[in-house]
Amino acid sequence: LMATGAARAEAGTVELRLCQLGGREYASFGRVRPDPEIAIVEDCMRAYREGGHDGLIGVGGGSAIDIAKSVAAYAGYHGALADLFGVDQVPRKGPPLIAIPTTAGTGSEVTNVAILSDQAAQLKKGIVRDYLLPDVALVSPQMTLTCPRSVTAASGVDALVHAIESYLSLNASPITDALAIGAIKLIASALPKAYANPANLQAR
DSSP states (O other): OEEOOHHHHTSHHHHHHHTTSTTOOOOEEOOOOSSOBHHHHHHHHHHHHHTTOOOEEEEESHHHHHHHHHHHHHHTOOSOGGGGOEESOOOSOOSOEEEEESSSSOOGGGOSEEEEEETTTTEEEEEEOGGGSOSEEOOOGGGGTTOOHHHHHHHHHHHHHHHHHHHHOTTOOHHHHHHHHHHHHHHHHHHHHHHHOTTOTTTO
16 A cells, blocks of 8 residues: 555656556555644555555655554554554554655654654654664655655755754764764755756756
């Protein structure tokens, strides 16, 4: 089952990537929105179970990938989704999960966290466990080509802030400092170019 936003589900870039699945059948859950809500995860979970799916693909920004991660965590559990909030509450590894990011900023494709919005409590809540780490992350500049300039700018600045946070962290080390400085230099050079010319694959 592919979790993605409605606009992304209709975009040719998704088909471009999924045509490489070797003829395997898939269905789309195209109702992902920014700041994903618990109810959307539950709807996606129903689609996953009713469709008899055996794996998940998150295509989009952090919201789509977090939905796919949440469903993967929820798939092997038969209690309430709320039971999984917090650290190390997910009891077992879920189905295979592929993350295909379409923005530069969140890093959700390489983290063990999914963040969801609890509308009733007006809070953001996290599911945290290494079981949420995607099995595969497919990172391609081609997948960002349809991003509006505003999303390119915002997600690029998000990536920049992550690098700055890493450099300023009390837990920084010479290795993380080198990586953070490298990222800052790359983003400072590439982001203005990608914003000015969205088709510039090298900058992306």
